[in-house]
Amino acid sequence: MEFEPVIGLEVHARIATKTKMFCRCDNAIFDAKPNTHVCEICMGFPGVLPLTNEEAVKKGIKAALALGCEIKEFSKFDRKSYFYPDLPKGFQISQYDRPISEHGKITITLKDGSTKVIRVMRLHLEDDAGKLTHVGDGTLVDYNRAGTPLMEIVSEADMNSVEEASAYARQIQRIVRYVGASDADMEKGMMRFDINVSLRPKGQTKFGTRTECKNLNSFRSLEKALGYEIVRQTKVLSEGGTVIQETLGWDDERGTTISQRSKEEAADYRYFPEPDIPPLVITKAMVEELRKEIPELPEAKAARYQSELGLPVTDSRQLAESMELSDYFEKAFKISKSPKKTANWVLVELMALLNAKNSAISDCKLSPENLGKMVSMIEEGAITGKIAKEIFPEVFECNMDPARLIEKKGIKVMGDSGELEKVCAEIVAKNPQSIADFKAGKERALGALVGQVMAATKGSANPKMVNEILRKKMSEL
Ligand SMILES: [Zn+2]
Numbered sequence: 001m002e003f004e005p006v007i008g009l010e011v012h013a014r015i016a017t018k019t020k021m022f023c024r025c026d027n028a029i030f031d032a033k034p035n036t037h038v039c040e041i042c043m044g045f046p047g048v049l050p051l052t053n054e055e056a057v058k059k060g061i062k063a064a065l066a067l068g069c070e071i072k073e074f075s076k077f078d079r080k081s082y083f084y085p086d087l088p089k090g091f092q093i094s095q096y097d098r099p100i101s102e103h104g105k106i107t108i109t110l111k112d113g114s115t116k117v118i119r120v121m122r123l124h125l126e127d128d129a130g131k132l133t134h135v136g137d138g139t140l141v142d143y144n145r146a147g148t149p150l151m152e153i154v155s156e157a158d159m160n161s162v163e164e165a166s167a168y169a170r171q172i173q174r175i176v177r178y179v180g181a182s183d184a185d186m187e188k189g190m191m192r193f194d195i196n197v198s199l200r201p202k203g204q205t206k207f208g209t210r211t212e213c214k215n216l217n218s219f220r221s222l223e224k225a226l227g228y229e230i231v232r233q234t235k236v237l238s239e240g241g242t243v244i245q246e247t248l249g250w251d252d253e254r255g256t257t258i259s260q261r262s263k264e265e266a267a268d269y270r271y272f273p274e275p276d277i278p279p280l281v282i283t284k285a286m287v288e289e290l291r292k293e294i295p296e297l298p299e300a301k302a303a304r305y306q307s308e309l310g311l312p313v314t315d316s317r318q319l320a321e322s323m324e325l326s327d328y329f330e331k332a333f334k335i336s337k338s339p340k341k342t343a344n345w346v347l348v349e350l351m352a353l354l355n356a357k358n359s360a361i362s363d364c365k366l367s368p369e370n371l372g373k374m375v376s377m378i379e380e381g382a383i384t385g386k387i388a389k390e391i392f393p394e395v396f397e398c399n400m401d402p403a404r405l406i407e408k409k410g411i412k413v414m415g416d417s418g419e420l421e422k423v424c425a426e427i428v429a430k431n432p433q434s435i436a437d438f439k440a441g442k443e444r445a446l447g448a449l450v451g452q453v454m455a456a457t458k459g460s461a462n463p464k465m466v467n468e469i470l471r472k473k474m475s476e477l
Contacts, residue, residue, distance in 0.1 A: 003199040003237060005230045006207055007165045008157035010194040011172050012150050013063075013182040014128070015056045021127040021149035022050030022093065022277070030188045034142035042127075042147030044089030049276050052077075056125065056149040057280065060100060061290050063151055063181035064123040066297060067172075069104035071287045076279040077125075080269045085141055086130040094152075096271040099124035100280060106175065107299055108167040113313065118168050119156040126150050131189075145189075151181065157196065157207070162226045169193060169222055174298045178323050192217045195226055198243070199233045208233075209243040213250055213257055225250040229257055301326055309339035318347055324361045328368045335372025342375050349389065353396050366396045374402040381462035386454075387411060411460075420453075420461055424469045427452045428477075435474055446470060 017027050023041035026032075041048045061071055078096040104120035130146040132139050153172055159165045173191060176182040184191040198210035213229060216222045233243050248257040296304070298320045305316035319329045325346070333342040350371065354364060374395060377383045383391075383406060391409070395402050427449055428435065437445035446467070453466045 001238070002202045003234055004160055004202045005226075005233075006157045006198050006200060006210075007159040007161075007226065008196040009155045009159070009165055009168060010196075011153040011155075011169065012128075012192050012194075013153070013172075013176050013184050014190040015059050015125075015149040015151055016180060016182050017053055017055045017059065017149055019053060019055075020147040021053050021056055021125070023147055025147065027148055029144040029148065032144055034140070034144060037144040038146070042088070043143060050093065050274075052277055052280070053149060057100070057282075058290060059179075059181040060123065060125050060149075060151045061282065061287065062179045062294060063153075063176050064101035064104065065287070065291055066175045066179045066181075066294055067101075067104040067106055067120045067123060067153065069101035069120060069123055071101050071282055072098065073282055073284070074098065074279055075100040075124075075282070077274040077277045078271045079274050080126075080271055082269060084129070085139070086132050086146070088130065088143060088146055092126060092129065093274055093277070094126035095124035098279075100282070106168070106171055108164065108171050109299075109317070110163055110167060116158075116164060118158045118164070121154045121156050123151055123153045126152055151176075157198075162223050162230070165195065165226055166219055166223050169219060171298075174321065178297055179294055186218050189217065193222050195222065195229075197226060197229050197233070199230070199237060208237075209245050211243065211246055211248055211257075213248040214260075216250055221250055221252055224252075224255060225257060228255065232257065295323065305339075305343075309333075309343075311339055311343050315343045315347060319343060322361070328361055328364070331368035332372035332375065335369055336375035336379065338375055338379050341379060342372065345371060345375055349392055350396070353393065365399045367399055370395060370399055370401055377402055377406075381465055382406075383411070384459055384462055386459035420457070420465065421469060423453055423456050423461070424466065424473055427456065428470065428473050435477060438474055446474075 014027075015021075019025060020027055020037075020042055023039050025037045025039050025042055027037075029037050041050055064071060075095060075098045077093050079091040080094045080096070081091040083090060099122045101124070102122045104123070105117050106120060107115050107117050109115050128145050128148045128150050130141055130143040132141055134140075155168065159168060173184045176184050182190060186192070193216045194212060194214045195216065196210050196212050198208040200206065200208040211229060211233070213225050216225055229248070236243055247260045249260045250256075251258050302313075302316040302320040305311045305319060306313060309316075311319070319326050329343060329346050332346060333339050336342045350364070350366070354361065374383075374388055374392070378385055378388050383402070387406075388402075391402065391405055391411070394400060395405060431449060431452070434445040434449055438449075449470050450463060450466050453461060453470070454463060
């Protein structure tokens with residue numbers, strides 16, 4: 001029997017705020033000394049009162065809007081109780097039955113170019129727990145993360161393959177970054193996933209028994225855990241067994257899921273309205289104000305690059321991958337006026353140098369203006385592509401104006417000079433056969449001659465110009 005996986009994802013993303021969700025502790029906890037970003041509120045001392053962070057609410061709304069969710073005029077916070085040493089209050093403040101937003105959807109694109117709409121059930125706000133580190137036979141606890149603001153984005157079980165789940169998770173990351181709601185940097189623990197997966201015989205509509213795998217902190221572990229779980233459940237069902245509904249952990253070293261506990265039901269958490277925090281009332285006017293701040297999103301941007309600038313699909317998608325990269329491209333393109341060449345220089349040459357230094361576009365010293373200038377110099381024939389590639393590492397390192405660098409280095413470009421005419425004439429004289437071929441309609445013969453001129457000038461000639469001169473010379477013969 002053939003089985004179909006049914007997958008749902010919960011994404012937890014830390015909201016990019018200055019302070020924590022319900023207190024004034026600094027939210028920049030990465031690399032901080034353990035237990036230094038804490039106070040009475042996030043440590044759950046008796047008698048303290050939490051205060052909702054307005055910035056976190058606004059950024060949560062922006063993310064929800066970008067995910068196509070409806071924002072609820074009324075929502076509230078609830079206590080989700082469980083006992084665990086990383087949770088100093090003894091409960092997490094979350095949103096249970098009245099989340100701030102619901103009913104969104106996003107479009108994902110798969111490797112074969114097809115698209116699929118995945119529904120977003122809800123996005124709600126909550127605070128995070130602390131972090132436990134197991135050392136030898138003891139455990140260390142760091143409460144810096146306790147109380148940091150999170151948005152939990154819950155999908156419907158609309159995905160049917162590892163590829164779809166991975167594409168969905170990546171699209172969520174792009175979107176929350178685009179709107180500035182989260183840095184979603186997984187290496188800094190800012191985003192993690194819980195996956196739900198069940199199998200059912202192909203064609204059946206009823207869901208099978210699902211397992212949940214929690215706290216996956218990279219795309220790689222998401223893909224591996226999901227792949228493993230699908231294979232495991234397929235084996236259980238094929239052998240006539242039943243899948244047990246349970247919560248699993250992922251052992252990255254061994255590459256297996258491990259049973260942690262049987263699945264809790266909502267009642268186990270004893271949800272009840274948080275008595276110390278008033279409900280959230282979000283006016284329509286506030287939503288509309290925030291909607292104005294939503295930038296053009298990656299899907300729309302990539303589509304525009306294709307339709308307006310005529311860029312290929314893959315280039316468009318790559319450029320729209322992050323706001324920083326697309327901003328860089330657009331600034332460079334404003335100067336060069338040549339979208340295809342600019343896209344190529346950004347995605348190939350610039351990326352190669354950035355990758356070699358292991359740095360991101362946000363750390364790029366070369367200004368988009370100087371890159372744009374260089375592309376327009378190539379287009380105008382002021383330098384050849386070959387020379388551009390030679391000087392590019394220096395332009396990149398020192399953020400040099402390419403025109404100044406060419407001047408400084410004394411690089412001569414053979415333009416519409418008598419010299420170039422002379423070289424062309426020589427090549428034409430030496431190749432009577434190519435000329436006959438060209439006259440007989442073989443365009444390829446011209447290419448061969450251009451190549452010879454380029455070789456003779458050591459690549460310093462402008463190929464466009466060489467082309468024109470050769471055509472002219474041959475037509476005169
Ligand atoms: Zn605090």
